[in-house]
Amino acid sequence: MHVFLAGATGAVGRQLVPLLHRAGHRVTAASRSEGGVAWLREQGADAVRLDVLDRGATAEAVAAAAPDAIVHQLTALADGSLAENARIRREGTRSLVDAARRAGVPRIVAQSICWAYGPGDEPADETEALDTGAPEPRATTVDGVLALELAAAELPEAVVLRYGMLHGPGTWYEPGGLIEQRLRRGELAADGAVTSFLHVTDAARAAVAALYWPSGAVNIVDDEPAPARKWVPVLARALGVAAPEPSSDRPRWARGADGGLARTAYGWRPVEGSWRTSFERLGGPRAGS
Template sequence: MRVLVAGGSGVLGRRMVPLLVERGHQVTATATSAAKLDLLERLGAEGVVMDGLEPASVGDAVAASRPDVIVHQMTAISVAHAGKADMKHMDRWFAGTNRLRTEGTDHLLAAAEAHGVPHFVAQSYGAWNGIREGGRVKTEQDPVDPMTGTAAEPGMAAIRHVEDAVLKAGGAVLRYGWFYGPGTMDDLVEPIRKRQFPVVGGGGGYCSWIHLDDAASATVLAVEHKARGVFAIVDDEPAPAAEWLPYLAECAGAKRPMRVPAWLARPLAGDVAVLMMTEGRGFSNARAKKELGWELRYPSWREGFKAELS
């Protein structure tokens, strides 16, 4: 198929584009600057500069590539775009990404309709943000939590926009877990090595993880199966912070994380970090494995963390 990967130069796009090419697809991948075009061409794609917030730019990219499917992977959370990770001020940290998940999604869907693109696959997020009621592990039938009154509220609203718009258009929404793998590990383990990432309260909040290579393989399958609906793209072992965080520290050769009470963490790290660590809900991957025939290289973060940090 002809595949347009919007946001192909990101950490997931860099793992996905070569896999699509290897499986015989003709790939056009977008970047926000001409400086990244050489990278995309080395990965086997035709590189195109596109501004996801400009309808004309999006329309031109879709018209030129004539895709059979558009894969929406546009975000703006890299240090270059958004600065250092900042969960306390997540509304500011994710401001660019939220626009790409609202305005950018609408521009891509409008271009898809205008040019007769029959299929659409979009990135969503499902790591610790399942609805905070009932059990600790959610399915695709469960909504993401609105995080009302926190700095994550605009981001959760943007995720709901992606999901509602893409499902209305008959496409597939992939709720990826917390990414780890090439290009992500330094940002993940640096605060742990500095003992700036403690276990909050009892650490009972659940999180689902996914290695970038497994996220890429699931996305390719969603493309090839012309999947429709919501799929949780996470590993087999959603787990509480009290388990994964000390293990990640051990794999990174760091000291065991400190424990701090929620009342102390809240003014330092913000409400979102406290909610994640104490009340988070992970997700089940049963649907993706059954309907896409997806097999994970790293079924558990235990294997994946160790492999990445050995």
């Protein structure tokens, strides 16, 4: 299959390019920077420099590539801006879907998130509605997710991967990343808010597999949804940062996600281990220094 990969030099995209090649796919990959284009060519991909917010350029790039499917891994997470990431979900997805429709590309696999569901007491499955009544600032995130998923569904074949919170190389959870900075500033609560996590390599594996899945949304998460009062101390200890005092407070939407559909219907399961395995590994080099 010929795949057009948008967001190819992000945390998931960098894992995804070699996995797509290994699976026998041809890859046309897009990056906004010359450095990104150079890296992609080193990986054996056909690379194009592209800002997907430029709708004309996106239409031209997709038409020129004439792929069988688009894999959408676009994010804007470097500075933690919810508004900018929501804009990419709205406008970037709109640009890709319009380009796909013009070029006759039938299939898209798009990155979404699993923490946009409405309030509840148990991990959410795919039958539950998104939290469209949420107040700001959460409304910005949910509205962006909804726009992404509705736009993707305009194509004949659309798989939406509702990823857990990504950890691993290139994410906020690496040493020196955004989460360590928040820990050091005392901005991270060790409360009852439940998170479902996902390693970036497992996220990339799911995207490759989803090229052959039927249309619909699928939660892609590890097997250990956890309240912050459990995972924050593990991460803090590994990073050598004092952990905040634990509490039981929980926003009712912070409930984690049920990954049963991916496992039972499609045979997908994580292989990189849970957040616990990944966070504990972060402490290894420091412990031996």
